[in-house]
Amino acid sequence: MARYVFITGGVVSSLGKGLASAALGALLQARGYSVRLRKLDPYLNVDPGTMSPFEHGEVFVTDDGAETDLDLGHYERFTGVHARRTDSISAGRIYSNVLEKERRGDYLGKTIQVIPHVTNEIKDFIAIGDDEVDFMLCEIGGTVGDIEGLPFFEAIRQFAQERPRGQCVFMHLTLLPYLRASGELKTKPTQHSVKELRSIGLQPDVLVCRSEHPIPEKERAKIALFCNVRPEAVIPAYDLSSIYEAPLAYHRAGLDQAVLDAFGIAPAPKPNLSRWEDVMDRLTNAEGEVRIAIVGKYTQLEDAYKSIAEALTHGGMANRVKVKAEWIDAEIFEREDPTPYLEDFHGILVPGGFGERGTEGKIRAAQFAREKKIPYLGICLGMQMAVIEAARNAAGLTRAGSEEFDHEAGAKRFEPVVYHLKEWVQGNQTVERRVDDDKGGTMRLGAYTAHLKEGSKVAQIYGTTVIEERHRHRYEVDVKYRDQLEKCGLIFSGMSPDGKLPEIVEWKDHPWFIGVQFHPELKSKPFEPHPLFADFIRAAKEVDRLV
Known part of the structure; x- marks a missing residue:
């Protein structure tokens, strides 16, 4: 049975709960324990898949096709443990599950209430995979006091009560603001945050206090006294030069020891932090810079x-x-020549995205990289724009474009080199999609296999001809243009196992120009850089603009 650490936040949002959770997971791993991290988000969206990046940041996709919070990316990058669909839940999904059960009659006609039905659903989610790891770290999104978070706080209170004593620990992140006028760190917001937690039945065992200034011992003692925690469990968290310093910094501050003490684990195994010492050595002792x-x-x-x-x-x-x-x-390049903006860079990356806005600028960026022989990495839409650029400027298909842009405009303006994906093979099943399907969860999502062309650049980079990468898209390059484009030098060097879906393209006579339909960034880690990114930077490093 796993031990549980519940991570909550107070005072203000964006304190770094996800980073603290990920760093704690890494530190517990360094002591020889197995871990899994989970995110419980109070918003009513079923998942982040249809949320604007301006609202929520990126959508992180798991191998099994879940669209999740970006904090799961931190969890994977710090622990190397692949997240699963069962590691991310929102209030919207919880309520949806409860209502589906009610419609099916699972509750036998009972009145459906937050307690016990919603809280039971949350507890059932938390307990998934209970016997798989030594520690389960569960981060609650938002801050204590948010009305939408109350069912989650009540659920973890109940969960801890139902578990054997000593099985659950509560870690709370707060802010110690600094008043420049009086030259003081103020502890009152932290006291009030803990008071709010205690009012709903949760007593933190560990307090992590974010501060831009050193926290004097007398202030730590004051926080411990008024918040009813041990002085050694008041952990300072200062701003860092890199997020990858967090495991070492939190270890120096005593976070992992405080958590193990709260569980009564003694003597605690000694940590092996060599992985993170190597990461920081590579970061702080760089030999040059690439732009x-x-x-x-x-x-x-x-x-x-x-x-x-x-x-x-x-x-x-x-x-x-x-x-x-x-x-x-990218919109700048729709009005202006990209040369003054791009000529001093060592490499160009065009990422994924949705919608037509900015796409002509991305096409011009791909053209600049191709003509000037600058290393180029196109991801998802970035690959599609590179193919459209090749079709227009090398293959003579001057009206080449994407069906996505025609759908958006409500008019047929382009020859669709990129088309709406209507079906694909997932495992042993054929998945079908229509243009008018719901937006949420209907894309080609999760890990899929690709076969690489023998002797291609990507086969050399990966060191194999069979790979598995994560996808998130609903439009694909049309394979019927393959022969026409390959005659011009754009090689289709990666394909789906059935040969119908292009996964990778690369320019034959270019130092480094690769477009991929998947998202390799989702699998990269500081101690295990993704091969494509490692080789992209190697190629950029060799450009004569290296400083």
Whole structure:
């Protein structure tokens, strides 16, 4: 039976609960324990799949096809444990499940209430895979006091009561604001946050206090006294130069020891932190810098491309260079020549996205990379734009475009080199989709196998001809244009096992130009950089603009 750590937050949002949870998971692994991390989100969306990146940041996709919160990306990157559909739940999904059971008659005509029906559904979710790991870390989204979070707080209170004593620990993140006028760190917001938690029956065992200034011992003692926790369980959390410093920083602050003490585990196994020491060595002792232009649509919010930014950092670690990623709004290139914006970069990356806005700019970025022989990595839509660029400017298909843009405009303007995916094979079944299907959960989602062409660049990079990568898209490059494009030098170097769906394209006579229909960034980790990102940065490192 797993031990449970429930991570909650207070005072303000965006304190870094996901990062603290991921770092704690990494530290418990370093002590020899197995872990799994879960996210419980109070919003009423069934999942983040239909939420705007400006609202929620990127959507992280699991191998089994779940569209989840970006914190699951942190969990995977820090622990290496592949997240599953059962590691992410929202209030919307919980209520949907309860209502489906009510309609089926599962509740035998009883009045459906938050307690016990909704809280029981949450508890059942929390307990999935209980016997698989030593520690289950469950992060509750939002902050204590949010009305939509109350069923989750009540559920974990009940869950802890029903488990054997010592089986559950509560960790609470708060903020210690600094008042410059008086030169003081203020503990009152933390006291009130804990008071709010205690009012609903939850007593934190460990307090993690975010602060921009050192926390004096007398303030830690004051927090411990008024919040009813042990002084050694008041853990300072300061701003870091890199998120990958978090496991080492939290270890120095005593987080993992405080959690093990709360469980009564003594003596605690000694941690092996060599993995994270190596990660930080590669980050802090970089030998040079490469500049990568990310030409995208959601450049105002870096969280929209969180996994891409991290995967680029991992690629830099693999090559011992610092990667300076700069975000460029693709719409600029629809009005202006991209040359002044892109000529000083060592590599160009065009990420995924939806809708027509900015796509002509992405096509011009792909053209610039092809003509100027600059390393180019196109991901999902970025691959499709590279194919459209090749069709227009190399194969003579001047009206080449995507069916997605015609659907959006309500008019047929393009020859659809990229089309709406109507069916594909998933396992032993054929999945069918229509243009007018619901938006949520209807894309080609999760891990799929691809076969790589012998002798291709991607086969050399992966070191194999069979790979498995994660997808999230509803439009595909039309294979019927393959021969026409390959005659021009754009090689279809990766295909689905049935040969119907293009997975990877690469320019034959180019130092490094690769487009992939999947999302390789989702599987990259600091201690195991994804091969494509590692080789992309290697190629960028060799461009003569290296500084």
